[in-house]
Amino acid sequence: MNATLINIGDELLIGQVVNTNAAWMGGQLTARGISLQQVQVIPDEAEAIRRTLRRAMDESDVVLLTGGLGPTKDDITKKVLADFFGTELVFSQRVYEHYTRLSERFGREVKEEMRRAQSMMPASADLLHNAMGVAPGMWFEQEGRVVVSMPGVPVEMKYIMEKEVLPRLQARMNGELILYRVLCTAVTGEPDVAARLEDFENRLSPNMSLAYLPRLGGVRLRLTARASVRSEKEREDLERQLDEGIREMARLLGDVVYALEDISLSEATGRLLRERGLKIATAESCTGGYLAHLITSVPGSSDYYLGGVVSYANSVKQQVLGVSEETLRKHGAVSEPVVRQMVQGACRLTGADWAMATSGIAGPGGGTAEKPVGTIWIAVGNEKEQHTHLLQLGKNRLSNIQYTAMYALDVLRRRVF
Amino acid sequence: MNATLINIGDELLIGQVVNTNAAWMGGQLTARGISLQQVQVIPDEAEAIRRTLRRAMDESDVVLLTGGLGPTKDDITKKVLADFFGTELVFSQRVYEHYTRLSERFGREVKEEMRRAQSMMPASADLLHNAMGVAPGMWFEQEGRVVVSMPGVPVEMKYIMEKEVLPRLQARMNGELILYRVLCTAVTGEPDVAARLEDFENRLSPNMSLAYLPRLGGVRLRLTARASVRSEKEREDLERQLDEGIREMARLLGDVVYALEDISLSEATGRLLRERGLKIATAESCTGGYLAHLITSVPGSSDYYLGGVVSYANSVKQQVLGVSEETLRKHGAVSEPVVRQMVQGACRLTGADWAMATSGIAGPGGGTAEKPVGTIWIAVGNEKEQHTHLLQLGKNRLSNIQYTAMYALDVLRRRVF
Secondary structure, three states, X not given: OEEEEEEEOHHHHOOOOOEHHHHHHHHHHHHOOOEEEEEEEEOOOHHHHHHHHHHHHHHOOEEEEEOOOOOOOOOOHHHHHHHHOOOOEEEOHHHHHHHHHHHHXXXXXXXXXXXXXXXXXXXXXXXXXXXXOOOOEEEEEEOOEEEEEEOOOHHHHHHHHHHHHHHHHHHHOOOEEEEEEEEEEEOOOHXXXXXXXXXXXXXXXXXXXXXXXXXXXXXXXEEEEEEEOOOHHHXXXXXXXXXXXXXXXXXXXXXXXXXXXXXXXXXXXXXXXXXXXXXXXXXXXXXXXXXXXXXXXXXXXXXXXXEEEEEOOHHHHHHOOOOOHHHHHHHOOOOHHHHHHHHHHHHHHHOOOEEEEEEEOOOOOOOOOOOOOOEEEEEEEOOOOEEEEEEEOOOOHHHHHHHHHHHHHHHHHHHHO | XXXXXXXXXXXXXXXXXXXXXXXXXXXXXXXXXXXXXXXXXXXXXXXXXXXXXXXXXXXXXXXXXXXXXXXXXXXXXXXXXXXXXOOOEEEOHHHHHHHHHHHHHOOOOXXXXXXXXXXXXXXXXXXXXXXXXXOOEEEEEEOOEXXXXXXXXXXXXXHHHHXXXXXXXXXXXXXXXXXXXXXXXXOOOHHHHHHHHHHHHHOOOOOEEEEEEEEOOEEEEEEEEEEEOOOHHHHHHHHHHHHHHXXXXXXXXXXXXXXXXXXXXXXXXXXXXXXXXXXXEXXXXXXXXXXXXXXXXXXXXXXXXXXXXXXXXXXHHHHOOOOOHHHHHHHOOOOHHHHHHHHHHHHHHHOOOEEEEEEEOOOOOOOOOOOOOOEEEEEEEOOOOEEEEXXXXXXXXXXXXXXXXXXXXXXXXHHHX
């Protein structure tokens, strides 16, 4: 079974609202084995709705529409749908009563005329209850196709999808199932990963596919399997096929893999630290607090993160972290000896088992011939020993900050692991 | 001039990635008077790309494509485009050299074969430089239509849009001029701003419009004027009309306005600090480094930011910032006396003129009946005096962290100003 999603709304086209409905709906449909073939975002215009709906019905088994059902002027979907399906708008007592109750509950006075207009519904539509708002969903069937129209407000759309649309669609399906697993890698690029998986990909059975989803400082890999499943046993076989595929990928990729599920590097590293009962700290110059933020964006990170110092000025490196004045003078702030001393200082100050330190020229200005923008030192270790890395990155400040923080976290992950 | 946007990528259809590119592109096009008619999200499949592109060219002056340009198998856009425009893929020395430089810089070994394959480009395309990644943009013209293909990675797409695509499109539009100004407010909501601007908005002349662009912890307001301009004088009149409008809005809104241009609160505050020759520091508990990151994400922030402490554990609050054990025991870490002492400690440690401190329960767990999730204390000041604020926010960890950091920065801005 495949679907087209049509999101109606000028606000989506002028960039005022990010279309989070599409991602949520895509995820829900996929999880139930319904393949979302395309998403179409169109304005609140009768002609655009008619044309897009006509095409979508030619191409898909199911067409889901969101938006264009509220009480304001630019909402015209309901009339277009009634015309399209050759039916009339008729008064619905149930919708009227629901609207009246809602207005009373929220203490809003709504004119009788408005409430009556909102209660006119296409005669051939099956109305889907919307506990979260006024406008019900509308379920149409024609030419063996299903067309469902819902409000665009996320909480209303989700209610109608979960209570009505998804269960009804599932009941109509026979068999085809789409499952996937995700594997995450850190500090590696798409070409590198692709080279290591080339043979594996060529040997994939025809019902399986592999997709590369790059993000800053790593690549996520999604292995998808689809099959007509007629029994619980067949479903289990498909699950096993996927699990085996993911395990083989992990073997081929080695230690760049940080998780066999879709979680952040920060979360994966945090789990390791919690398991091992280790405490960590940070000493940041060029990453300016971003590394601490990456760590603390994970709920419960106070279990393993003690804290850190953002030593932006050299005076703070000296007075708070105890970096020696002589080392700073001799080697400069962006140097291996300085990041070593920063790690030592952070461990001494906080009592952590491990600390990470960064110092570099994030840019866009501040570079020299000897140390151009993008020159960054990282150290990971404790008071006794430190492992150091030199990065030569580009000129984009934010990318440099983010990549460096990811890199430092990944060095820690490998050491702790 | 009108446009269709085609976003290519399975990850967008299965709900793994939210399509933020569409909102950003819609906003940029709209701001330049180009009307985005529709957005189409389709899978990485040759047939879907061909069919969607064919239709989009029938309906729009400009077709923008994102996605499907990386070095892996599921990326097929380049071949489809070459076929579609009846041209061949030819080797581009420039792309090859750029790729080689990038691989070297990031220390990644990429096979010669892979680099050569990635450097094959449609002969009839004008290549658009991509400083942020490997794949260049491709600009095609046919039948009076423009078709541009770009990578789907947001930072790469934005670079190519800003440097190449938007200026070129603007050059093609003749006569009608669309100008706009942006004004930014902090720590205020849309309804509040709208109420203060209601009269102003009703009195706007018909060629002008006001848009609300909410973002976390504030609202940006975009005042747009459009007119057919035939002389430099008419252009100047339009500019003056806009400037007067923005000044009146600033008067009506008062001190929630932090800038009469589209810059971040962090940048606006940084400018004030630099002008006044002041140095600042941070002491963060619940914001966990994010406040430092907000400050240091601005180039040149080392002119006024000395550094700070992320005192996640109470032991770090005591030993590094000098918060008294008794205060912690008596009032708890999330309390007014503690944030006061954190500010004092940060100023003492770093020698800063001003410091900001945060301590709270970011969530989702960790709340109590007395101090529920979202209870956050902020202090801004120096060793002698501190101004404190108590926030009661929601349950979303990341929103709480971000809003708190913005709030602290805005308190500093008002004090320094």
